Amino acid sequence: MSDQDAALRQRNMEIVREYLEAINRWDFEKKRELLAEDAVQDMAYAPEPFERVFEGRETILSFVETIPALIDCENLHDIWMDTLASDPGEIVCTYKSDMEIKPERRPYKNRYITRWTVRDEKITYFGEFFDPIPLLVALGGSVEPGQLQAEEPA
Numbered sequence: 001m002s003d004q005d006a007a008l009r010q011r012n013m014e015i016v017r018e019y020l021e022a023i024n025r026w027d028f029e030k031k032r033e034l035l036a037e038d039a040v041q042d043m044a045y046a047p048e049p050f051e052r053v054f055e056g057r058e059t060i061l062s063f064v065e066t067i068p069a070l071i072d073c074e075n076l077h078d079i080w081m082d083t084l085a086s087d088p089g090e091i092v093c094t095y096k097s098d099m100e101i102k103p104e105r106r107p108y109k110n111r112y113i114t115r116w117t118v119r120d121e122k123i124t125y126f127g128e129f130f131d132p133i134p135l136l137v138a139l140g141g142s143v144e145p146g147q148l149q150a151e152e153p154a
């Protein structure tokens with residue numbers, strides 16, 4: 001790996017870290033600065049009533065600006081990240097959250113794995129994958145477990 005490649009990998013991870021810090025601070029202007037105009041945020045496992053895909057910086061910001069009405073702080077922590085060997089602009093990141101859902105102050109903790117694409121110092125893709133069940137429960141919903149039944153041998 002060349003020094004230039006290593007520096008690019010470090011800078012791209014720094015951009016993702018800055019975005020995560022902006023999430024914890026509700027710094028929407030910083031998010032606007034870091035997102036590409038045509039950025040995509042993908043929350044493939046988000047439960048209803050949440051949208052799963054947001055296309056465009058302003059669409060993403062319109063969504064994330066509603067979140068402080070739902071929670072006080074996301075408290076993202078235990079952050080780990082690395083770039084893919086094949087592309088310094090592709091980042092995989094894991095972290096945890098610890099928050100309370102308003103107005104009942106229901107606890108919500110989760111673990112996330114995320115995939116980021118950074119091009120020309122802008123985030124172009126942010127995919128966030130998490131277990132939707134803790135979120136549903138924190139929002140006042142419930143999930144009933146099913147019964148596991150083995151099929152009878154033929």
